[in-house]
Structure formats: C-alpha cells, structure tokens
Amino acid sequence: MHKARFLLEAAGMRCTEVGRLAADLTDRHNWEPGEAGEGVGIEPRSVLIDASCLTWEGQQFQGKAAIVEKLSSLPFQKIAHSITAQDHQPTPDSCILSMVVGQLKADDDPIMGFHQMFLLKNINDAWVCTNDMFRLALHNFG
Amino acid sequence: MHKARFLLEAAGMRCTEVGRLAADLTDRHNWEPGEAGEGVGIEPRSVLIDASCLTWEGQQFQGKAAIVEKLSSLPFQKIAHSITAQDHQPTPDSCILSMVVGQLKADDDPIMGFHQMFLLKNINDAWVCTNDMFRLALHNFG
Incomplete structure (x- = not known):
C-alpha cells in the first residue's frame, strides 16, 4: 500500500530535490528576463x-x-504563491x-486558487520539466 | 506554438479515445463491486x-x-461529476x-470542486492508467 511512497523514498536525495524543484517551478513565474534567479530558486530555461x-x-x-x-509575457508585475498541498x-x-495546489496573488488582484502539474524527467543526471499544466481554480466553479 | 496540439492530433483516434478515457476515469468512482460498468464507461480493473x-x-x-x-471503499452511495476543463x-x-477539473456531488453533500490528473500509457494497443492523483479543491483554500 505504501509501495509508491517507498519507490519515491528509494530515490533518496532525488526525492528531496524533486520537492524543491516542484516548489521552484511553481514559483518561477517570479522570474523576469534579465533578472534570472531573482526571487526564485531556478532559472526556467535550465x-x-x-x-x-x-x-x-x-x-x-x-x-x-x-x-x-x-x-x-504574463501581465503582472509581481506574483506570490502559497502551496497548500503537493503530491508526487x-x-x-x-x-x-x-501535482501542486495552492493560492496566488498577482499584483493587487484578489487571491486566487490554482493547480499545476509537472512531469519531471532525469536526463544526464539533471531534472528537466517535460510537461507543465496550469489552471486557476476558477474552472472548478465554471 | 501549436506543436503540442499537433502531436496530440497526429495520434488521431487515439486522442479522441484518450479524451473519453479521461472522462470515464473521472467518473469511474460510480463503479461499485458487483455492478461493473453500471453508470460508467469503463471497468477500472481493465x-x-x-x-x-x-x-x-x-x-x-x-x-x-x-x-x-x-x-x-469510498464512503458515499452515489456520486456525480461535471468536468469543467480538461487538458491533455x-x-x-x-x-x-x-488534467481534469470540475465539480462533484456525493450523496446529499454540498457540491465540491476537484482536480484530478492521469498519466495514460499505451501498452499492447490499449490505454492503461499508470498514475492518478485526486484532490478536492478545498486545498486551494487551506
């Protein structure tokens, strides 16, 4: 029943690394051209x-x-994310x-729920993000 | 820019089949032991x-x-889903x-938002669901 968790844990540091990467990916929309790395753990191009x-x-x-x-090109000046649940x-x-769910606040807009998913693949000993889907939680109520 | 869509469309009927399968997977919780297929397009075991x-x-x-x-073992007698957005x-x-988002209603409980994701793999010319994650939209506001 906990084999899935075991498999993730067997990856050891990789699992921790993936958790960090997922959080960083969610937050990468803080990234701005010419200010790589500012306010965010990773540079999305990498x-x-x-x-x-x-x-x-x-x-x-x-x-x-x-x-x-x-x-x-996303139309906000600043954005903050709060992750409330994540599954791997x-x-x-x-x-x-x-799968990451949480809340975000863009500029002075009201706080909105969001959910985002990533598929991460290890290529040449580095994690790359091959798939990314993002939706505001609005759609749950559309 | 639309290469991803192209790649999906290149799969032709497979893509349509995947859309149907995603909807069926979301709805499969209607499935009850001994009543395989009742009210649902697929039998989850398959x-x-x-x-x-x-x-x-x-x-x-x-x-x-x-x-x-x-x-x-999910503790409801009946459940209905409405899918409001899906991405592939x-x-x-x-x-x-x-990734499927929508609303569900279990028994006489209030309507709740949910999001669910699947990874589908074609094995021996049949789609199997290798990964499935489900969260109620409550967590966006936790």
Missing part, C-alpha cells in the same frame, strides 16, 4: 527542453523558447509526476 | 496495472488490487498526461 509542453489556462505551447516567451509519484518510465 | 499509482487526498496506493479496494499533453515517453 529545466526546459525542446520537447517540453506547457498548457496555460488551456493554451498550448511547446519548446523552451515558446514557453519562456509565454511566462515572460514515480512513473513507469522513471519520471516523477507532481 | 485500465490498471500493478505499477499503477493512486494518490487520493494525499494517501498513496499502488497496484490494481489496492487501488480498486480504495475506490470501492503528449510526453517524451509516448504517454498522455491529462
């Missing part, structure tokens, strides 16, 4: 590959350039699947 | 394998038997990743 997919509120983007362009699972292809 | 993982409100289960046992992406390992 975890994206050309096969990476992003679905942002139903809009689809593929590849590092298109995804960075989209994230850079190993996949049969040795990836890690993560 | 899409689970021993490597399948379920995370249900933070609780982890692995394998067909453990997952069917958990789903069968291809993965580098030729799987399909789906």
Whole structure:
C-alpha cells in the first residue's frame, strides 16, 4: 500500500530535490528576463527542453523558447504563491509526476486558487520539466 | 506554438479515445463491486496495472488490487461529476498526461470542486492508467 511512497523514498536525495524543484517551478513565474534567479530558486530555461509542453489556462505551447516567451509575457508585475498541498509519484518510465495546489496573488488582484502539474524527467543526471499544466481554480466553479 | 496540439492530433483516434478515457476515469468512482460498468464507461480493473499509482487526498496506493479496494471503499452511495476543463499533453515517453477539473456531488453533500490528473500509457494497443492523483479543491483554500 505504501509501495509508491517507498519507490519515491528509494530515490533518496532525488526525492528531496524533486520537492524543491516542484516548489521552484511553481514559483518561477517570479522570474523576469534579465533578472534570472531573482526571487526564485531556478532559472526556467535550465529545466526546459525542446520537447517540453506547457498548457496555460488551456493554451498550448511547446519548446523552451515558446514557453519562456509565454511566462515572460504574463501581465503582472509581481506574483506570490502559497502551496497548500503537493503530491508526487514515480512513473513507469522513471519520471516523477507532481501535482501542486495552492493560492496566488498577482499584483493587487484578489487571491486566487490554482493547480499545476509537472512531469519531471532525469536526463544526464539533471531534472528537466517535460510537461507543465496550469489552471486557476476558477474552472472548478465554471 | 501549436506543436503540442499537433502531436496530440497526429495520434488521431487515439486522442479522441484518450479524451473519453479521461472522462470515464473521472467518473469511474460510480463503479461499485458487483455492478461493473453500471453508470460508467469503463471497468477500472481493465485500465490498471500493478505499477499503477493512486494518490487520493494525499494517501498513496499502488497496484490494481489496492487501488480498486480504495475506490470501492469510498464512503458515499452515489456520486456525480461535471468536468469543467480538461487538458491533455503528449510526453517524451509516448504517454498522455491529462488534467481534469470540475465539480462533484456525493450523496446529499454540498457540491465540491476537484482536480484530478492521469498519466495514460499505451501498452499492447490499449490505454492503461499508470498514475492518478485526486484532490478536492478545498486545498486551494487551506
């Protein structure tokens, strides 16, 4: 019954690393061009590959350039995230699947719920984000 | 920019099939032991394998038997789902990743938002669900 947890724990430091990476990915929208790393643990370019997919509120983007362009063009000056729950699972292809839910506040807008999921794959001993989906929680009530 | 969509469409009928399967998976909690197929498009046992993982409100289960046992033990008599948004992406390992958000009503409880994600893998020309995560939308506001 806890085999899934065991499999994740067997990955040792990798699991901790994945938890950190998931939190950093959620927060990466703080990232701004020319201010790489400011206020965020990772630089998004470093975890994206050309096969990476992003679905942002139903809009689809593929590849590092298109995804960075989209994230850079989001219409807010500042954003803060609070993660209230996160789940991680190993996949049969040795990836890690993560689902993160929480709240965000963009500029002076009201606080909104969101959920985001990532598929993380270890390539050449580094985790890359191959798949990313983001939705505001509004859609639960649409 | 629409390469991801293209990749999904290239899978032709498979994509339609995946959309149906995602909807059926969300709804499979209608399934009850001894009433396989009643009120639901699929029988959950048929899409689970021993490597399948379920995370249900933070609780982890692995394998067909453990997952069917958990789903069968959920404490409601009837449940209805309404899907308000769903996203699908291809993965580098030729799987399909789906995120479904919507509302559910269990027995006479108030309507609640939920989000659920699946990783679907084609094995021997049939789609199996290798990964499944479910959360009530409550956690966005926890």
